[in-house]
Structure formats: C-alpha cells, structure tokens
Amino acid sequence: MGFFSQIVNGLGLGSIYALIALGYSMVYGIVQLINFAHGDIIMVGAYVVYVILVIMNLPIWLAVLGSIIFCGIAGVLIQRIAYQRLLNHDAPRISLLITAIGVSIFLQNLFQLLFGSDAKSMPKMFSFNSLKFGTLEITSSTTLNIVVSILMMAGLQLMVSKMKIGKAMRATSEDAGAAKLMGINPNTTIAFTFGVGSALASVGAILYCNTYPQIKPIMGGLLGLKAFVAAVLGGIGSIPGAMLGGYLLGVSESLTNAYISSSLTDAVVFGILIIVLIVKPTGLLGKNVREKV
Amino acid sequence: MKKRILAAVLSAVMLAASAFGCAQDGNKQPASGNTEAGDTIKIGGLAPLTGNVSVYGVATNNGIKMAVDEINKAGGVLEKQIEYIVYDEKGDPIEAVNAYNKLVQDDKIIALIGDVTSKPTIAVAQKAVKDRIPMITATGTTADITKAGDNVFRACFIDPYQGELMAEYAAKKLNAKTAAIIYDNGDDYSTGVADAFEKEAKEAGITITNKEAYQPGSVDFKSQLTKIKAGNPDVLMIPAYYSDVALIAAQAKDIGIKSKLLGADGWDGVLEKIDKSNLDAVKDCYFCSQYSPENKDEKLQNFLKQYTEKYKSEANMFAVLGYDALGMMAAAINKAGSVDSEKIIEALKNLEYKGLTGSTTFDENRNPVRDAVITTIADGKYKFVENFKK
Numbered sequence: 001m002g003f004f005s006q007i008v009n010g011l012g013l014g015s016i017y018a019l020i021a022l023g024y025s026m027v028y029g030i031v032q033l034i035n036f037a038h039g040d041i042i043m044v045g046a047y048v049v050y051v052i053l054v055i056m057n058l059p060i061w062l063a064v065l066g067s068i069i070f071c072g073i074a075g076v077l078i079q080r081i082a083y084q085r086l087l088n089h090d091a092p093r094i095s096l097l098i099t100a101i102g103v104s105i106f107l108q109n110l111f112q113l114l115f116g117s118d119a120k121s122m123p124k125m126f127s128f129n130s131l132k133f134g135t136l137e138i139t140s141s142t143t144l145n146i147v148v149s150i151l152m153m154a155g156l157q158l159m160v161s162k163m164k165i166g167k168a169m170r171a172t173s174e175d176a177g178a179a180k181l182m183g184i185n186p187n188t189t190i191a192f193t194f195g196v197g198s199a200l201a202s203v204g205a206i207l208y209c210n211t212y213p214q215i216k217p218i219m220g221g222l223l224g225l226k227a228f229v230a231a232v233l234g235g236i237g238s239i240p241g242a243m244l245g246g247y248l249l250g251v252s253e254s255l256t257n258a259y260i261s262s263s264l265t266d267a268v269v270f271g272i273l274i275i276v277l278i279v280k281p282t283g284l285l286g287k288n289v290r291e292k293v
Numbered sequence: 294m295k296k297r298i299l300a301a302v303l304s305a306v307m308l309a310a311s312a313f314g315c316a317q318d319g320n321k322q323p324a325s326g327n328t329e330a331g332d333t334i335k336i337g338g339l340a341p342l343t344g345n346v347s348v349y350g351v352a353t354n355n356g357i358k359m360a361v362d363e364i365n366k367a368g369g370v371l372e373k374q375i376e377y378i379v380y381d382e383k384g385d386p387i388e389a390v391n392a393y394n395k396l397v398q399d400d401k402i403i404a405l406i407g408d409v410t411s412k413p414t415i416a417v418a419q420k421a422v423k424d425r426i427p428m429i430t431a432t433g434t435t436a437d438i439t440k441a442g443d444n445v446f447r448a449c450f451i452d453p454y455q456g457e458l459m460a461e462y463a464a465k466k467l468n469a470k471t472a473a474i475i476y477d478n479g480d481d482y483s484t485g486v487a488d489a490f491e492k493e494a495k496e497a498g499i500t501i502t503n504k505e506a507y508q509p510g511s512v513d514f515k516s517q518l519t520k521i522k523a524g525n526p527d528v529l530m531i532p533a534y535y536s537d538v539a540l541i542a543a544q545a546k547d548i549g550i551k552s553k554l555l556g557a558d559g560w561d562g563v564l565e566k567i568d569k570s571n572l573d574a575v576k577d578c579y580f581c582s583q584y585s586p587e588n589k590d591e592k593l594q595n596f597l598k599q600y601t602e603k604y605k606s607e608a609n610m611f612a613v614l615g616y617d618a619l620g621m622m623a624a625a626i627n628k629a630g631s632v633d634s635e636k637i638i639e640a641l642k643n644l645e646y647k648g649l650t651g652s653t654t655f656d657e658n659r660n661p662v663r664d665a666v667i668t669t670i671a672d673g674k675y676k677f678v679e680n681f682k683k
Binding site for chain 2: 002005006009010012013054118119121122123124130137139140141211212213214219222253254255257258261262263265266
C-alpha cells in the first residue's frame with residue numbers, strides 16, 4: 001500500500017506543478033516567451049491570501065477570490081508594462097527573456113521589502129476528512145489538489161477550443177499578423193492570456209498554501225523552475241501536456257524520495273527531462289503543434 | 294583609472310579603520326577609568342557585531358556586557374575592575390584572527406570570551422592554544438572547537454549532546470520502544486543531532502524504524518513521512534530549525550502520524566512559524582534547550598527583565614549564554630587568585646559555576662555538564678516540563 005500512497009503524494013504535489021505549468025505553456029504558446037516572472041506570480045498570489053486571510057482577517061472565499069483576481073490583473077499589468085512594447089517592436093527574444101528575469105527579481109525584492117524576508121505561517125484553509133480506500137488514505141489537501149487541477153485543465157481546454165476568446169488565442173498563436181487582419185486584437189488577446197495564466201498560478205498558490213502552510217518571498221523560484229520543467233516535459237504549448245508533465249514530475253519526485261534517496265530527487269527529475277528531450281524533443285504531448293495556446 | 298580605484302580602496306580602508314576605532318572606544322567599559330596595565334583585569338571579546346550573523350553577536354555581546362557591569366558593581370574580580378574589550382569580526386574567520394592578535398598583542402588581555410559562531414571560533418582557538426590564553430566560547434557548538442587544546446572551554450551544549458540527551462529522554466521518560474528520525478541532509482547541526490540520537494537510542498534499546506533525510510529548502514516531506522507512518526514509531530525525532538519543523542509537523546499531522554514529536558534547541562521559535570489553526574500538530578512534542586524563560590529562577594528572571602529594559606528587546610539564548618560565559622571566566626579568575634593563565638585554566642577545569650543556565654561543571658573535553666530544559670507546547674505557549682540530565 002506504501003507504493004500507492006507515494007503515487008498519491010506525488011499526484012498531489014504534481015497538481016500544483018501542473019497548474020503553474022499551464023501558465024508557462026499558454027504564454028509560451030502565444031508569444032514564444034518563457035515568462036520567468038510566472039513563478040513569482042505564485043508568490044504574489046500566496047501573499048494576497050495571507051494579507052486577506054491573516055492580516056485583514058476576512059473569510060476564506062474572499063481570500064481565494066481576491067487572490068485570483070489580483071493575480072489576473074497583475075499578470076495583465078506585467079504584460080502591459082514590461083512586455084507589450086517589446087512585443088510590438090519585434091524586439092529580439094533575448095530582450096524579452098531578460099525583461100522577464102528583471103520582473104522576477106523586482107517582484108521578489110518588492111515583497112521582501114513589504115513583508116520581510118522571513119517565512120510567514122499560513123492558517124489551515126480547507127479541511128475535510130481523508131478519503132479511505134482500504135488501507136490507502138488520501139488526505140484532504142491531496143484530494144483537493146488533484147480535483148481542482150483536473151477541473152481547471154478541463155475548463156481551460158473547453159475555453160480554448162470552444163469560446164470566442166479561445167479561438168482568438170489560437171489564431172494569434174498561429175499567426176499574429178493574419179489574426180490582426182481577421183479583426184482580432186493581438187494585444188488584448190495576449191494580455192488576456194497572461195491574465196488567465198496568472199489566475200491559474202494563483203489557484204496553484206492557494207493549493208500550495210493549503211498543503212504547505214508557509215510562504216516566503218523567494219518561494220516562487222524553485223517552484224517556478226520545476227513547473228517550467230513540467231511544461232517542457234509534457235510538450236510546451238500543450239494544455240494536457242502541461243498537466244501530464246506536472247503529474248509525472250510530482251510522482252517521480254515522490255518515488256525518488258521514498259525509494260532511492262532524497263538527495264537524488266532533482267537529479268532524477270532533470271534526468272527524466274533530458275531523456276525525454278533526447279527521445280522526443282517536442283516533449284511528451286508536443287506535436288508539431290497546432291493546438292498551441 | 295587604476296589610481297582612482299586605489300584611492301577609493303584606500304579611503305574605504307581608512308573609513309573602516311576609523312569606524313573600527315570608534316566602535317572599540319565605545320565598547321570599553323566606562324567603569325574602568327584607568328587603563329594602565331595591572332589596574333584592571335582585561336578580558337577580550339570577539340563577536341560579529343555587524344554582518345550576516347550579527348543577530349547572534351550583538352545578543353551575546355549584550356549579555357557579556359551585562360555580566361561585566363554586574364560584577365564591576367559588586368566590586369570586580371580580585372578587587373580590580375574588569376575591562377572588557379570587544380572587537381567586531383563580522384562573522385569572518387580571518388577578521389577574527391586579526392582581531393584576536395590585536396587583543397593579545399596590543400591590549401594584553403588575560404582571558405578571552407569568544408567567538409560566537411563556530412567557524413571563526415575554530416580559527417581563533419588554534420591561535421589561543423599556542424598563546425595559552427584561557428578561552429570560553431559562549432555559543433560555538435561544533436564539537437571540534439574544544440578539541441584544539443585544554444585551554445578552550447565552551448558554555449553551550451554541543452550538537453551531538455542534544456541528540457544523545459533526547460534519546461535518553463525518550464527511553465527513560467517517554468518509555469519509547471520505537472523511534473523514527475527525519476533530518477536535513479545538508480545541515481551539520483541537523484545531521485549531527487540525528488546521528489547522535491540514532492546511536493544513543495539504539496544503545497538505550499529503542500528500535501529505529503526509519504531514518505529519513507530531506508534536502509535543504511524542501512517544503513514537501515510527504516514521501517518521507519508516509520514511510521515513517523508505516524513504521525508507526527512511538528516518537529519522531531525532528532532535529533531541524535523552527536521553519537522546517539513547522540512544515541514537517543503540519544504535514545505529519547495531515548497524513549495522520551500519531552507519534553510524539555521530539556526536537557532540539559532549533560525548535561525554539563517554532564510557535565511564531567506555525568499558525569494557530571495548525572497548533573494541534575505540535576501538541577505532543579518535547580524539545581530540549583539550554584534555558585527556559587519559563588524557569589522561575591530569580592537570577593534568570595532578573596536578568597531577562599534588566600536586559601529588556603536596557604536593550605529594548607527580549608533576551609535570547611545567546612544573551613543568556615554570553616552572560617554565563619563571562620560569569621564562568623570571572624569565577625575562575627577569582628578561584629585561581631591570580632591572572633596567571635595556567636592557574637585560570639586549572640581553575641576552569643574544576644569550576645562549579647551557578648549561573649542563569651543552572652549549575653555547570655566541565656567534562657574532560659571542556660564541554661559543559663548541566664541540566665537541559667525540556668519544553669513542550671500547550672495552549673499555544675511554550676511550557677516548561679522538567680530539567681533533565683543525561
């Protein structure tokens with residue numbers, strides 16, 4: 001039973017990676033930018049929850065809603081302020097990348113300035129009884145992580161394939177110039193993508209706080225990096241790919257911790273990435289992509 | 294261009310030197326009007342008063358200064374006033390050795406209290422052994438420090454001692470038959486305590502069901518805890534610092550581990566890192582520390598009160614140990630009846646000192662032997678359980 005417990009642990013952790021990976025994947029799909037500030041959006045989301053829930057002492061639904069909306073707006077603002085001019089002037093990719101790193105450093109330092117660099121503790125947020133299947137016990141936080149991440153992916157997939165804005169996103173990602181001729185405003189579409197990606201990161205942040213009740217200004221760094229690996233592993237640009245990558249990463253981390261050695265966790269994770277990229281350079285579900293958003 | 298850089302460097306050095314001089318003057322005790330050799334007992338101090346670890350240095354130094362003031366008010370040592378000369382070594386071993394040379398050659402100190410953190414203390418101890426300067430480090434926990442020579446003493450517990458102590462406590466007081474350990478693989482303190490705990494626990498007849506490592510900076514401990522849960526140990530030893538402890542305890546509760554939690558002095562501060570709604574995660578815990586503010590000892594309570602009045606902050610373990618380190622040295626000089634180094638070293642070896650941390654003697658490795666304080670957490674507060682000696 002231990003083995004299945006470890007798989008479930010990995011899925012719980014992987015769900016958080018997956019939600020964050022979705023944001024990387026969407027933004028990459030539409031502007032081919034690795035948005036390194038994405039990891040720090042998680043941190044922003046976590047601190048918004050902290051402010052609303054702990055400092056202002058308001059109810060939890062307000063904290064969740066507030067964090068999602070705040071991050072969505074922050075994502076759009078970052079795109080508008082930091083990236084839009086570069087994109088419109090066809091700046092080289094490397095400028096965008098450096099700007100993204102700059103935004104990331106800015107956010108980390110801003111939050112260190114505002115809240116101090118030490119860790120803040122979070123209260124228990126959602127709690128219900130563990131699910132039991134025989135001897136296998138799934139804790140409330142793990143259940144929540146898995147269910148929410150699947151719902152989010154399904155919702156996102158639906159939006160991209162059925163809704164008008166989703167079609168606009170796909171069109172912009174395929175050919176921004178042609179999309180413009182068809183009456184799609186690429187700037188709005190790109191900003192919307194950033195907003196949705198950041199809102200998803202904030203959902204990830206909420207699940208993170210619920211599972212690991214401690215936040216600090218630099219928490220986004222490694223988390224963002226792992227999620228980025230998940231996105232590449234699954235095939236960057238693909239929504240189910242990001243999810244698959246996230247789960248795979250979480251499970252392999254968990255199994256390595258349990259059966260090999262905790263000091264090899266990162267080695268195994270990145271080893272898997274290297275092997276997958278050698279065998280299938282586009283990632284597990286990355287085709288020569290039409291479904292990229 | 295080169296000239297300009299040189300000028301900038303030179304002026305920086307000069308500025309630093311003048312700042313250094315000021316700090317030194319400011320720290321000389323006002324009680325000692327006369328600085329001629331022989332009229333005062335000169336005790337040197339080394340502490341990181343600026344830099345990364347200044348939090349520790351400043352607290353330790355404050356504690357030492359309070360002890361000096363108190364002893365001087367009561368008439369001093371050997372009927373002379375103590376002159377405490379402290380230099381800032383910024384947490385750097387090279388600076389520490391330079392400052393040490395200055396203390397010995399220019400200031401002609403007869404004894405040294407310092408250093409504060411382990412690495413500079415080891416560097417200074419190598420020098421002090423050659424000069425035969427009696428030396429007490431208040432807070433350097435690495436076991437090797439006092440192995441340098443028989444003139445090097447320490448006021449704090451060493452890391453392995455805490456592990457042994459908690460193993461003994463688990464066996465004798467908690468009647469544990471099985472134990473598990475989860476520790477930080479990248480931290481000397483954590484691995485040191487974990488190894489000592491494991492060894493001592495086995496000797497005390499406790500079966501170790503699991504010993505699980507994690508990487509520094511980890512937040513997810515569920516894989517390790519799931520394995521530990523399968524072994525269903527009576528106690529779970531977590532020799533880590535408070536931030537990690539808060540996360541591990543919350544996840545252990547989450548996956549349903551019912552074991553009693555054990556820890557060492559790294560637990561001090563865990564309450565600030567764990568939210569009220571998660572407090573039941575640490576309701577059944579026992580950790581050891583060097584002293585407890587809950588202890589009703591009059592001397593300790595007086596010290597804590599005066600410290601807060603004087604420095605406008607709460608005294609911590611470092612301040613308390615700094616106070617005791619100087620107290621030990623002063624007591625040894627009194628006992629020796631002279632300022633001769635060999636006599637002071639001999640006196641320290643046979644010293645029985647009663648200070649804020651309780652009654653202390655030194656063992657053959659010049660490490661302190663005294664009661665540790667076992668603390669638990671109840672109703673959201675630290676609660677003193679008992680004194681315990683291995």
